Amino acid sequence: MGKICIDCGRDWQEGRKSCPFCKGIRRGSTQILSSISAPAEYIKEVVRTLSPYDIRELTDNETQIMHGLLGIASEAGELSDIAKKFLFHGDTEPLDWMKVLDEIGDVLWYIAVVLAAMGMPFETVMALNIDKLQARYPDGYDVKQSLHHKE
Numbered sequence: 001m002g003k004i005c006i007d008c009g010r011d012w013q014e015g016r017k018s019c020p021f022c023k024g025i026r027r028g029s030t031q032i033l034s035s036i037s038a039p040a041e042y043i044k045e046v047v048r049t050l051s052p053y054d055i056r057e058l059t060d061n062e063t064q065i066m067h068g069l070l071g072i073a074s075e076a077g078e079l080s081d082i083a084k085k086f087l088f089h090g091d092t093e094p095l096d097w098m099k100v101l102d103e104i105g106d107v108l109w110y111i112a113v114v115l116a117a118m119g120m121p122f123e124t125v126m127a128l129n130i131d132k133l134q135a136r137y138p139d140g141y142d143v144k145q146s147l148h149h150k151e
Contacts, residue, residue, distance in 0.1 A: 039112075039122030046112035064117035071110035079103045 050064065064144050082103065087096050115122060 042108075043112045043116050043122070047116050050113065061117040065114050068110045068112075068114035068117065071113065072107055075103055075106040075110060079107070107142055 059064075079100065082096070082100060085091050115125065137145055
């Protein structure tokens, strides 16, 4: 994955077909966002930014997992709030895709916190999820199967 500049992200948000991954030279001041090429590298950066814990009588891993799980719920709530305001509060502005991506990044950060505490690579979770979906929908998505599948 290449670096993504903020200006290109704004262009993408506004529906312009220009340079979504900064393949050309941009004029003016452009802040370059970090480039993370692998999930393991991302987890390493997440762990670097974790705060120390001192609550309850949990192991460090249990506390880190609880922090991550509650953070996922909190950030998912922020995403839901964006959708709610867009759909039901009469907002006439276009959906702020950069804000959506910002919140998705926060969800991803908390997922990485949980996976780091569990010693579980992203790739394993992705493979487990695909296996579950292939078993549930062997011929692709089906409404009946979605309503009557085993958990």
